[in-house]
Amino acid sequence: MTKTVGVIGLGNMGRGIARNIAKAGHELMVWDVSEAARNAFAETARIATPEEMGAEADIVIFVVPGSKEIDTILDGILENARPELILWDFTTSDPVYTKRLAARAAKVGIPYMDAGMTGGGAKGADEGTMTLMIGGEPDVLERSRPVLESCAGTLIHLGPSGAGHTMKVVHNLITHTNFLACSEAGRLAEAAGIDLADMIKVFNAGNARSFISERRFPDHILSETWDGRSRIFNLRKDVGMAVALSKELGSPMRIGHQTLAWLQAAVDAGMEEEDFTRLYPMLDKLAEK
Missing domain, CATH: 1.10.1040.10 (N-(1-d-carboxylethyl)-l-norvaline Dehydrogenase; domain 2)
Incomplete structure (x- = not known):
């Protein structure tokens, strides 16, 4: 099933994740604070702000350095969020902070899933073979599976919010x-x-x-x-x-x-x-x- 997917963060990991999502046929939206990183996707994706992603995407994936970077943009996403939106946090972050972000999203009915990455580092992200360690609701994982399987080889659900991180x-x-x-x-x-x-x-x-x-x-x-x-x-x-x-x-x-x-x-x-x-x-x- 084709989804509209936003990827925020186009560094060593995010680039490969975004490319594999597009390669699988999903409609891709991208954002990065670096103009050069954004422009590298000008021909393969729509460059969109986080707020635009919240309003239009089915899934938004954060591949930024950590929770602080998400914190600065989360309210803008949630204020514009479509009811079907699912947020996925692929960062390596303090699980306590992750739970706070998830609670903020839950107040407006938006699921916030955490997924730690492993399996070859940036090379695994490039090849779409990495493993995701997942925390959050199992039914939200199942709804997201077609997108996650386009950029990861193994999905392991570990428990409630924060368990993945x-x-x-x-x-x-x-x-x-x-x-x-x-x-x-x-x-x-x-x-x-x-x-x-x-x-x-x-x-x-x-x-x-x-x-x-x-x-x-x-x-x-x-x-x-x-x-x-x-x-x-x-x-x-x-x-x-x-x-x-x-x-x-x-x-x-x-x-x-x-x-x-x-x-x-x-x-x-x-x-x-x-x-x-x-x-x-x-x-x-x-x-x-």
């Missing part, structure tokens, strides 16, 4: 900690005279294998392309949310605090806008901070 915080805690653990191991192996590529080969043939060893190191570090397509700022934000959530829930955490310390050291060194894969060659210097 909670799972994303937990997921990213593991992902970023694993990246830094592999990086520490790599620096140790190299210090001992073992080639990094050989270490990764052993990891991938044994129990230490993971997405980090199978894809991140070969594709972005061993290749020396340093193009993981996510900023260190994002990793710091994600792990910071996980640490804050652990305190709020009284759940024990030590390893997460050390991951946060590594990332904070990188931010303090002025690296927050760098691709996160560049943490690896800088690890020795960051350890001194």
Whole structure:
């Protein structure tokens, strides 16, 4: 079933999501604060403001940095919202903030669903193979399924509002900690005279294998392309949310605090806008901070 879909945010993830939605035959509306990002879709989509999307779209998907960016435009969307509108929040955000935004939308009868993304990062978004971790009403998920399946390979419903973003915080805690653990191991192996590529080969043939060893190191570090397509700022934000959530829930955490310390050291060194894969060659210097 063809839908009219608005995508707000055309960065590393949003671009691929929007293209796949259009490729599936849905009518696409797009918006980004960057004029260049908007103009890249001039021939394949209608450039529309968030308020226009609220009035005309069946589904609006937020692929912006986080809840604060949504907060600034949400009232304008809701004031103009058609009754059938469904909002989907694909950000990595504090689930408490997500629930507040969902409650605001619910006051005017508009469902607000949260969907954390995983599965290959921007490459997964480009290829339409990513996994969505979903919180919200199951019936709204079913109504949205034709659009979601055009830009994601796997949909996993986890519970009520906020559950998807909670799972994303937990997921990213593991992902970023694993990246830094592999990086520490790599620096140790190299210090001992073992080639990094050989270490990764052993990891991938044994129990230490993971997405980090199978894809991140070969594709972005061993290749020396340093193009993981996510900023260190994002990793710091994600792990910071996980640490804050652990305190709020009284759940024990030590390893997460050390991951946060590594990332904070990188931010303090002025690296927050760098691709996160560049943490690896800088690890020795960051350890001194």
